Amino acid sequence: MAVLLAFAGRYGYHGDELYFVSAGRHLAWGYADQPPLVPLLALLMDTLFPNSVVGLRLPAVLFTGLGIVVAALTARELGGGRRAQVLTAGAFACSPFLLAGAGHILATHMVDAFLWTVIVWLVVRWVRVRQDRLLLATGVLTAVTLQVKFLIPVFWIALAIATLAFGPRTLLRAPLLWAGAAFAVLVTVPTLLWQAGHGWPQLEMDRTVAAEVAYAGGRLTFLPMALQQAGIVVGAPLFVLGVWWLLRSPRLRPYRFLGVTVVLVTAVFWLNAGRPYYVGGLFALCFAAAAVELDRRLPARWRWLYVPAYAVSAAIAISGLPVQPISSYADRPYSPMNMELEEFGWPEVAADVARAYRALPAEERERAAIVTDSYWQASAIEQFEPRLPPVHSGSRGYWYFGAPPDSATSALFVGADQERLLGYFASVRQVATIDNEHRVNNANQGEPIWFCEDIRAPWSQLWPEFRHMTFRW
Numbered sequence: 331m332a333v334l335l336a337f338a339g340r341y342g343y344h345g346d347e348l349y350f351v352s353a354g355r356h357l358a359w360g361y362a363d364q365p366p367l368v369p370l371l372a373l374l375m376d377t378l379f380p381n382s383v384v385g386l387r388l389p390a391v392l393f394t395g396l397g398i399v400v401a402a403l404t405a406r407e408l409g410g411g412r413r414a415q416v417l418t419a420g421a422f423a424c425s426p427f428l429l430a431g432a433g434h435i436l437a438t439h440m441v442d443a444f445l446w447t448v449i450v451w452l453v454v455r456w457v458r459v460r461q462d463r464l465l466l467a468t469g470v471l472t473a474v475t476l477q478v479k480f481l482i483p484v485f486w487i488a489l490a491i492a493t494l495a496f497g498p499r500t501l502l503r504a505p506l507l508w509a510g511a512a513f514a515v516l517v518t519v520p521t522l523l524w525q526a527g528h529g530w531p532q533l534e535m536d537r538t539v540a541a542e543v544a545y546a547g548g549r550l551t552f553l554p555m556a557l558q559q560a561g562i563v564v565g566a567p568l569f570v571l572g573v574w575w576l577l578r579s580p581r582l583r584p585y586r587f588l589g590v591t592v593v594l595v596t597a598v599f600w601l602n603a604g605r606p607y608y609v610g611g612l613f614a615l616c617f618a619a620a621a622v623e624l625d626r627r628l629p630a631r632w633r634w635l636y637v638p639a640y641a642v643s644a645a646i647a648i649s650g651l652p653v654q655p656i657s658s659y660a661d662r663p664y665s666p667m668n669m670e671l672e673e674f675g676w677p678e679v680a681a682d683v684a685r686a687y688r689a690l691p692a693e694e695r696e697r698a699a700i701v702t703d704s705y706w707q708a709s710a711i712e713q714f715e716p717r718l719p720p721v722h723s724g725s726r727g728y729w730y731f732g733a734p735p736d737s738a739t740s741a742l743f744v745g746a747d748q749e750r751l752l753g754y755f756a757s758v759r760q761v762a763t764i765d766n767e768h769r770v771n772n773a774n775q776g777e778p779i780w781f782c783e784d785i786r787a788p789w790s791q792l793w794p795e796f797r798h799m800t801f802r803w
Contacts, residue, residue: 446611469510703745
């Protein structure tokens with residue numbers, strides 16, 4: 331947590347964080363790309379700590395710290411002593427995904443991974459103490475998780491299949507488990523109704539995610555990337571060993587169904603072309619199982635290896651945080667895989683748009699809407715230039731925030747290409763170019779700002795054609 335706080339404000343907002351804040355200002359029961367909890371959380375933090383990157387990220391820091399504790403508690407429930415608990419906590423803290431990927435920014439995958447970790451711990455504890463109120467608690471947490479992402483049903487379906495095959499079947503007969511499930515369904519109804527009323531855009535978002543994953547190698551790289559995100563030096567070996575020993579260790583036999591659950595969940599996300607970090611909520615379980623068995627099996631003379639292994643793993647994980655100066659990224663080729671590049675340049679995006687808008691003659695400003703190619707750009711303008719007219723975008727969830735007014739016959743359009751825009755406007759001319767002033771080639775550097783005149787039909791009629799779920803239009 332100290333490391334995360336130290337680097338929390340080094341660069342700036344990530345584009346997704348700006349979008350969550352913007353989505354919070356347009357509160358709804360659902361969005362095209364997510365349920366409502368993280369936008370609500372972003373709105374709360376931005377209200378408590380206005381315009382503070384560190385303040386916005388405090389939940390990520392807190393949940394990461396709590397996740398480390400819950401990971402250690404999972405090892406204790408599996409019979410691990412102090413050393414096994416420390417090994418588990420260390421593996422969690424040194425995971426590139428759980429530290430730099432999830433703990434560094436406020437994001438849906440951060441909250442989702444933490445809640446999965448707590449749910450799994452409660453199931454593990456239930457196996458040992460058989461207190462059914464723990465199952466009711468998993469239902470309540472599942473209800474919360476469903477307000478973040480729609481992934482947790484995969485876990486419960488896989489767990490049900492594994493339990494029917496390997497026991498303990500008493501778990502599925504516990505009334506409080508089904509009471510918790512009913513509560514989770516009831517709480518999710520408003521979000522499902524929003525999705526149904528808007529044509530189930532989440533299904534389209536799933537296809538978009540699959541296309542983005544395909545860019546990074548798709549199913550071929552799913553497992554290698556998942557292991558990399560667990561941690562090459564410590565996390566990946568513990569993840570593999572943890573699954574193996576959950577399936578094979580006589581001492582862990584009561585938890586064999588959880589090993590099968592991990593295999594099934596991983597297989598589902600692999601087949602569905604999901605993101606590799608979708609299995610991150612199961613890392614703590616596997617780390618804990620491996621640490622408990624290693625502590626029992628590894629001879630004492632080999633335990634000195636823990637220190638250099640964890641030191642190297644920590645160094646690798648920390649290197650994924652914004653430790654380098656911004657100038658070190660100057661003039662590097664653009665790559666969508668370098669997501670840290672999207673943590674700076676947003677104030678400059680908004681300022682460039684504001685200058686272009688104010689440079690227009692007064693009569694042109696009066697009839698011009700501000701429209702952007704991506705939801706990140708729109709969110710940045712809303713955050714850093716609130717005195718501009720309302721900004722609009724056809725990108726992902728931002729499209730649902732509303733179309734420009736029909737009284738706007740022109741547009742200051744950020745991004746996109748001239749040929750496509752000429753399909754909607756009589757004339758399109760470039761009036762500015764976005765420059766982040768760092769010579770960093772991220773997704774916005776060099777993007778054009780167009781002034782588009784004489785729209786061919788009212789916005790209310792054309793707005794459905796501007797809708798797109800892909801990152802770039």
